[in-house]
Each structure stands twice: as C-alpha cells, then as structure tokens.
Amino acid sequence: MTAQALEGLKVADFSWYIAGPSIAMWLAHHGAQVIRIESLTRPDELRGIEPFKDGIPGINRSGCYANYNSNKYGMALNLKHPKGLELARKIVCWADVAVENFTPGTMEKKWGLGYEGMKKIRPDIIMLSTSGLGQTGPESQQPGFGLELVSRAGFPHFVGWPDQDAVGVGYPYTDTVSPPIAVIGILAALEYRRRSGKGQYIDLSQHEIAVQHLAPAILDYTANGREGGRMGNHHPDAAPHGAYRCQGENRWCTIAVFNEEEWEAFCKVLGNPAWTQDPKFATVFSRKANEEELDRLVESWTSKLPAEEVMHRMQNAGVAAGVVQSGKDLIEDPQLKHRHHFWYLNHPEMGSCAYDGPPFKLSETPAELRMPAPCLGEHTEYVCTQILGMSDEEFVELLTEGVFE
Amino acid sequence: MSKEKRDLPLSPYRVLDLTNEKGYFCGKILADLGADVIKIEPPEGDPGRDIGPFYHGRQDKEKSLFFFAYNTNKRSITLNIQTHEGQEIFKRLAKTADFVIESFNPGDMDKIGLGYSVLKGVHPRVIMVSITPFGQEGPRKDWKASDIVAIAMGGLSHITGSPDRPPARVSVDQAHAIAGAQGAMGAMIAHYYREATGKGQYVDTSTQESAVLSALTVPQAWDLQRFVWPREGAYMSRARKRVRHLWPCKDGYIAWRLFTGGLGVKTRALVDWMKSQGKAGELADVNWQEMDLLTVPEEKFYHWQELFGKFFKAHTKAELCGEALARGIVLIPASTPKDLLADPQLEARDYWEEVDYPELGTTITYPGALYKSSEIEWEFRRAPLIGEHNREVYEEELGFTKETLTTLKQRGVI
Numbered sequence: 001m002t003a004q005a006l007e008g009l010k011v012a013d014f015s016w017y018i019a020g021p022s023i024a025m026w027l028a029h030h031g032a033q034v035i036r037i038e039s040l041t042r043p044d045e046l047r048g049i050e051p052f053k054d055g056i057p058g059i060n061r062s063g064c065y066a067n068y069n070s071n072k073y074g075m076a077l078n079l080k081h082p083k084g085l086e087l088a089r090k091i092v093c094w095a096d097v098a099v100e101n102f103t104p105g106t107m108e109k110k111w112g113l114g115y116e117g118m119k120k121i122r123p124d125i126i127m128l129s130t131s132g133l134g135q136t137g138p139e140s141q142q143p144g145f146g147l148e149l150v151s152r153a154g155f156p157h158f159v160g161w162p163d164q165d166a167v168g169v170g171y172p173y174t175d176t177v178s179p180p181i182a183v184i185g186i187l188a189a190l191e192y193r194r195r196s197g198k199g200q201y202i203d204l205s206q207h208e209i210a211v212q213h214l215a216p217a218i219l220d221y222t223a224n225g226r227e228g229g230r231m232g233n234h235h236p237d238a239a240p241h242g243a244y245r246c247q248g249e250n251r252w253c254t255i256a257v258f259n260e261e262e263w264e265a266f267c268k269v270l271g272n273p274a275w276t277q278d279p280k281f282a283t284v285f286s287r288k289a290n291e292e293e294l295d296r297l298v299e300s301w302t303s304k305l306p307a308e309e310v311m312h313r314m315q316n317a318g319v320a321a322g323v324v325q326s327g328k329d330l331i332e333d334p335q336l337k338h339r340h341h342f343w344y345l346n347h348p349e350m351g352s353c354a355y356d357g358p359p360f361k362l363s364e365t366p367a368e369l370r371m372p373a374p375c376l377g378e379h380t381e382y383v384c385t386q387i388l389g390m391s392d393e394e395f396v397e398l399l400t401e402g403v404f405e
Numbered sequence: 406m407s408k409e410k411r412d413l414p415l416s417p418y419r420v421l422d423l424t425n426e427k428g429y430f431c432g433k434i435l436a437d438l439g440a441d442v443i444k445i446e447p448p449e450g451d452p453g454r455d456i457g458p459f460y461h462g463r464q465d466k467e468k469s470l471f472f473f474a475y476n477t478n479k480r481s482i483t484l485n486i487q488t489h490e491g492q493e494i495f496k497r498l499a500k501t502a503d504f505v506i507e508s509f510n511p512g513d514m515d516k517i518g519l520g521y522s523v524l525k526g527v528h529p530r531v532i533m534v535s536i537t538p539f540g541q542e543g544p545r546k547d548w549k550a551s552d553i554v555a556i557a558m559g560g561l562s563h564i565t566g567s568p569d570r571p572p573a574r575v576s577v578d579q580a581h582a583i584a585g586a587q588g589a590m591g592a593m594i595a596h597y598y599r600e601a602t603g604k605g606q607y608v609d610t611s612t613q614e615s616a617v618l619s620a621l622t623v624p625q626a627w628d629l630q631r632f633v634w635p636r637e638g639a640y641m642s643r644a645r646k647r648v649r650h651l652w653p654c655k656d657g658y659i660a661w662r663l664f665t666g667g668l669g670v671k672t673r674a675l676v677d678w679m680k681s682q683g684k685a686g687e688l689a690d691v692n693w694q695e696m697d698l699l700t701v702p703e704e705k706f707y708h709w710q711e712l713f714g715k716f717f718k719a720h721t722k723a724e725l726c727g728e729a730l731a732r733g734i735v736l737i738p739a740s741t742p743k744d745l746l747a748d749p750q751l752e753a754r755d756y757w758e759e760v761d762y763p764e765l766g767t768t769i770t771y772p773g774a775l776y777k778s779s780e781i782e783w784e785f786r787r788a789p790l791i792g793e794h795n796r797e798v799y800e801e802e803l804g805f806t807k808e809t810l811t812t813l814k815q816r817g818v819i
Contacts, residue, residue, distance in 0.1 A: 026590065051632060112495050136754055204777075218742055223767075338543035359587050364606035
C-alpha cells in the first residue's frame with residue numbers, strides 16, 4: 001500500500017442519501033478513517049434504492065448505497081438509547097471532522113449534537129452540515145429533494161428545445177456537484193485549524209452550489225438583463241454542434257465544430273461532399289444561420305455509420321466528437337479502463353462490482369479503494385473495540401442492552 | 406493594489422493559474438478561499454476572454470462575462486511561456502508558488518520545459534494540477550472535447566433530454582466547472598499531505614471522469630442489473646408508471662411529483678388545496694398514503710396526473726409556490742435567472758455579491774460564497790484586466806526595472 005494523503009484524519013459520518021455520504025467517501029478514498037453511523041431500525045434509505053445486485057432488492061444489495069460508501073467502517077448505533085448517545089459523543093470526541101445532512105437543526109434538537117454541542121465535546125471539531133437550502137433562512141426546513149432542487153437552481157431553463165415544454169434535468173444533479181465543494185471546505189478548514197488551532201462550522205446549501213454552476217448565465221442576466229433559454233444542443237459560437245443519430249437503436253455521437261480549421265477537417269472526414277462547399281456553410285455565422293439544414297445533412301452522414309466510427313474518424317482528424325455513452329459504454333470505455341476509473345471490490349453479499357474512483361490521480365498518494373461499502377452494522381464491533389478502544393466485556397454488555405440496534 | 410490581510414483559509418498560499426476555460430473554476434475556488442491566485446495570460450490575453458456572453462453584448466476581451474464569472478479574486482500578469490525568456494521567468498515565479506494549475510493539452514507543458522518533472526526540481530513542495538478532457542495517459546489522452554463531448558463521454562447526456570429528441574446537454578457549460586471543482590479537491594488533498602510531509606505532487610484530473618461522477622449510478626445500473634438508464638425528459642419511471650416531475654404552469658414551470666407512502670401526506674396537502682377550490686374531483690377520494698402505485702390502473706393514474714396538470718396550468722409559479730410553502734406541499738419553482746435573483750431563501754442568506762467594475766462604471770451581481778462558515782468572511786474582487794498586475798509582480802516582487810519590463814514587452818515576452 002502506498003502512502004495515503006489523508007492518513008490519520010478521522011471522520012464521523014452522520015449523513016445519509018447521496019449528498020452527505022459522498023463527502024466522507026472522498027476523504028475515505030484518500031486514507032481518512034471514516035465511521036459511518038447508521039441504525040438497524042432506521043437504515044439509510046439509499047439502501048432501498050436501485051440498482052440492486054442482479055435486480056434483487058436487499059438491505060445490503062443496493063449499488064446506489066454501495067457507490068457512495070466504499071472505504072468506510074459501518075456502525076449501527078441506536079441514538080435513542082442513552083448509552084448509544086454516549087457512544088456518539090465518544091465518536092465526536094475522537095473525530096477531526098463530522099459530516100451530517102439531516103433537516104437543519106435535527107442534530108441539535110434530537111441529540112444535542114449541533115455545532116455548539118459538538119464543540120463542547122471536541123472544541124476544535126470541524127463540522128459540516130449540508131442541506132438543500134442551507135441551515136438558515138425562511139425555507140431551510142423544506143425537504144431537500146435533489147430533483148426538485150435542480151429546478152429551483154434554474155437548470156430546466158437551459159435544457160431541452162424551445163418548441164417543446166421544458167424537460168428539466170431528470171436526476172439530482174445537486175447531489176453530485178455539491179460534495180466536491182464540501183470536501184474542499186473541510187480541507188480548507190483543516191488547513192485553517194492547523195495554523196490557528198480553531199475548529200469551524202460549515203453550512204453548505206446544495207442549491208447555492210448548483211447556482212454557482214450557472215454563473216455565466218446569471219451574469220448575463222444581472223449585467224445584461226438577458227434570461228437566455230432552451231436551445232437544444234446548439235451553441236452560440238459553434239456549428240455543427242449537437243448529438244447526431246448514428247446506426248443502431250438509440251446510438252448518438254456528439255460533434256462540435258468551433259472554427260474554420262475544424263470545419264475543413266470535418267468536411268474532409270465526410271469526403272468533401274458538394275453541399276459542404278455551399279456558401280451558406282462557408283463561415284460559422286452562415287452555418288449558424290442555416291443550422292437546421294446543416295444538422296440534417298450531418299445526420300444523413302452519421303446515421304449510416306456506427307457511433308464509434310463517427311467518433312474515431314472525427315477525433316483522428318482533430319475534430320471534437322464523442323459517443324453519447326450509456327452505462328454499458330462507460331464500463332467498457334478503454335480510456336476509463338486505462339485510468340482505472342472503476343474499482344471492482346468484493347462485497348460479501350454483492351460479490352465483485354464496479355465503484356467509481358476519483359477523477360484525479362495523485363502521483364505520490366494515489367487513492368486506494370480497499371473496502372466495499374459496509375453491510376448494515378458490519379463494523380460495529382471493530383469500531384468499538386479497535387478504533388474506540390472499548391473492552392470486549394463492555395461491548396457485549398452494550399450489545400445485550402440494544403445499544404447497537 | 407493593496408492585498409487585504411484578512412486571514413482566510415488559504416491566505417498564505419500562492420497559485421499560478423495557467424488554465425484556459427477548461428480549468429478556470431479550480432483557480433476561482435482557491436482564490437475565493439484566500440489564495441493569491443495569479444492568472445498568467447499570453448500577452449494578447451487569455452483565450453477564454455473571447456467567450457461570450459459579453460457585457461452589453463459587445464465582444465471585447467475586457468468584457469467577457471464568461472471570463473468574469475470564473476476569475477474573481479485573481480490577479481493577472483501577462484507572460485509568453487512559449488519563449489525561452491518567458492519560461493525562465495515562469496520558473497522564478499514557480500519558486501514562490503505553492504500550486505501551479507494548467508489545462509493545456511497533455512504534454513504541452515513538458516514540450517516547453519515546464520512539466521512537473523522540471524517544476525518539482527525548481528520547487529519540490531509545489532503541487533501541480535492538470536485538467537484535461539481525458540487525462541494525461543491512455544489511448545484517448547490527445548482527443549479533443551468541448552463541453553458537449555465531455556458530457557456525452559461521461560454518461561450524462563444519455564440520461565438528459567426527452568426520449569423523442571437527441572440526448573441533450575445543459576446549454577451553460579457544465580463539464581469544465583465540474584472538472585475545475587474536482588481539480589481543486591485534488592489540490593486540497595495533496596495540500597493536506599504536503600503540510601504533513603513536506604512533499605508536493607502532481608494531480609492529473611480528467612474532465613470525462615469528472616462527468617462520470619455526476620452521472621450518478623448510470624454505470625452501476627449496467628454493472629449490477631444490466632439496466633440501461635434511459636432519458637425520460639419531464640418524467641421518471643416509478644412502479645411501471647411515468648411519473649411527471651416537471652410541469653408547465655401559467656407563467657413557467659414548476660417541479661412536483663406524486664408522492665405516496667410516507668410522503669403521501671404531501672400529496673394530500675395539495676389535494677386539500679385543490680378541494681378548497683373545487684378542483685379536486687376524484688382526487689379527493691384517494692388515500693395517498695396507502696395507495697400502491699404498482700396496482701393503480703394506468704388509465705386512472707394518468708387521469709390523476711392530468712387533473713393535477715390542469716390545476717397547475719391555471720396558476721402562476723408564485724401562487725403555487727406560496728400556497729405550497731404554507732401547506733407543506735413539495736412544489737418548487739423551476740427558476741429563471743430572474744426568479745433566482747428574487748428567491749427569498751437566497752436573499753435571506755445574503756447569497757448575492759455586488760462586485761465592483763469601476764472601468765465599466767458599474768457593479769455586477771454574482772453568485773456569492775461557496776458556503777457559509779463560522780470562520781470565513783468572504784470577499785470578492787472583480788476579475789482582473791489583462792496584465793493588470795504586471796508592475797506589482799514584476800517590479801515590486803521580482804525586482805525588474807522599468808527598462809527591463811519595457812524591453813520584455815517589446816520582445817513580446819510580457
């Protein structure tokens with residue numbers, strides 16, 4: 001095992017679903033020791049969400065849960081039991097970092113483990129709360145479903161075609177764009193603590209992060225009063241620019257031509273058919289003006305070829321092009337294979353399955369995915385006796401008292 | 406320019422930012438966190454300055470709102486690193502830098518003698534971050550990708566858009582922002598290790614892989630179930646039904662879906678409101694908590710959706726959302742930029758920042774802090790002008806005389 005960048009960093013993970021658990025996962029991938037706290041009576045609801053191994057549901061069979069919880073120690077803890085709460089306090093005392101994503105205020109109200117509560121136990125703790133709309137403000141208590149948040153952040157305004165109803169983004173994009181910023185915030189807080197000795201509370205709104213991802217369009221409104229809108233796959237500075245139908249069922253290849261050099265290369269790949277010489281396609285402006293026709297002509301060529309062939313021929317000529325990859329394509333993608341993007345970890349119930357690794361490679365301390373996601377309560381004993389230093393007797397006593405349910 | 410001495414998390418650190426549009430967000434994040442990020446531009450200005458939209462629609466390198474959006478809190482110097490003199494100056498600067506970030510094609514930095522193998526010799530503690538479409542190694546490392554291509558190759562397009570149209574993308578580029586954030590995360594992880602051991606390292610970031618991480622469990626659905634996640638537009642498949650999640654209303658769109666089970670109370674709350682308006686019809690008789698989506702006949706289910714749809718069509722976003730808030734209905738506006746600026750939650754959290762652009766005689770309202778923190782007082786300085794800080798950096802820091810600076814300018818180095 002090579003050195004791990006975050007060796008020695010201790011993280012208490014009180015979160016659930018996707019936006020919270022992903023945060024501690026990134027830290028775990030780089031060597032942090034993460035205790036993931038769940039309860040047997042109320043496990044993470046992500047455990048009930050598809051995909052399941054072989055399509056068979058089961059508390060330890062969800063690939064959705066698995067993909068955001070690798071490298072963590074899974075502990076079951078009954079926080080309703082006074083001794084369970086006592087143990088949670090011990091974990092807070094042990095931790096450098098605590099992550100949670102309950103409805104704002106829950107940690108304090110239910111368990112006295114808000115930032116003030118945690119600070120009393122561990123004065124220099126770094127606590128991060130992530131929620132749909134942040135910890136403060138009139139709507140902070142609104143349920144933070146990612147799918148709806150993406151709409152509130154403005155995405156449907158920029159997806160789809162102007163001649164159709166808006167279609168939106170059909171997945172909780174906020175759940176995947178906010179965790180990296182949370183990890184950065186935690187590491188920045190650790191740096192600040194290293195210099196000042198001070199802990200920190202971070203209140204992250206997933207909605208606010210998603211809005212950051214539309215910044216140029218926001219500025220176009222605040223500076224120019226322009227609201228933009230849906231434009232399909234078109235781009236103000238490029239043509240052709242789109243996803244073009246290829247041979248086969250639901251197969252598409254994207255192509256983007258931004259300048260004249262790329263246009264010439266593009267035409268050459270097509271074998272310079274007569275229409276490419278038509279003055280109405282001579283410049284990017286004229287191509288933009290005749291874009292619908294251009295798209296049809298491009299598609300008349302791509303639709304006769306496999307998407308992979310279109311991509312290879314374009315890329316070999318220096319034109320940006322890429323297949324619209326499905327899950328199958330991603331799993332089989334030679335570039336992702338070369339970069340070892342997917343890690344196959346052997347899970348006691350799911351067997352060997354694919355986990356996403358980080359999209360960046362560190363030269364000295366590359367991430368290492370060592371452990372599959374924990375089965376519910378899999379490491380309770382290990383956490384108590386090996387990490388928290390509890391005696392076997394005490395563990396058995398707590399076990400019989402129902403502290404780990 | 407006097408740099409504030411406010412102690413932000415990254416105040417003691419310097420970043421040399423060589424990125425083009427493929428990596429801007431990485432440097433912006435580090436700059437917002439307090440690092441002294443010096444954007445190094447070619448003498449004619451960064452190519453990203455040619456990307457629209459532009460302030461008042463006027464194409465001008467000093468008016469790109471795209472550039473403005475991702476370059477706040479940075480300083481700018483010009484330097485032609487294609488020249489030998491430029492390279493030597495860059496190495497001098499690298500000695501003072503904690504991070505170098507770049508997004509040229511793989512191998513370009515090596516070709517001009519500024520690759521990581523050279524920079525670590527100059528400064529062993531340096532962390533170098535590269536952000537490229539497909540990463541530094543592998544059969545497709547030299548392939549090109551703009552946003553649409555990276556998003557497609559990362560599996561996101563496959564699940565975006567309506568089933569009767571081609572796979573779609575968000576028309577505001579996402580791939581580079583996602584990859585920029587990932588690059589910054591890699592930089593911060595490497596930084597933690599450096600502060601513990603004194604060792605720098607190289608961070609090789611792939612935009613395609615960054616997109617894969619936004620595609621949720623698209624690859625896992627195939628791996629575990631041989632399931633190809635479809636694109637379903639405004640609908641999602643639940644219990645063999647097409648459950649609509651985005652609806653037109655009188656003046657735009659709203660997000661709402663029919664919940665059952667534990668969340669059935671949220672559906673009930675909407676039906677109660679409809680009932681009070683005499684618009685619930687047969688919806689009033691359904692027990693939403695106990696209703697089983699699987700066994701409801703399709704016809705009936707789609708008729709229900711139709712009734713909800715009619716009700717939404719008859720009301721404005723403001724009417725629907727106001728009542729939803731009062732009644733505990735999960736109904737969310739699909740915001741336009743204008744709506745966002747008026748969003749009461751963002752307003753209450755003081756999200757927007759007025760950034761001063763004295764040269765344009767105006768301020769521009771920006772999305773503000775990345776998050777709220779008990780220890781951070783965020784501040785925002787406008788994006789720099791081309792070479793705005795040449796004198797500060799070259800004269801005051803590197804000790805170049807005015808004459809040297811003039812000569813270097815004439816030779817096209819600065």
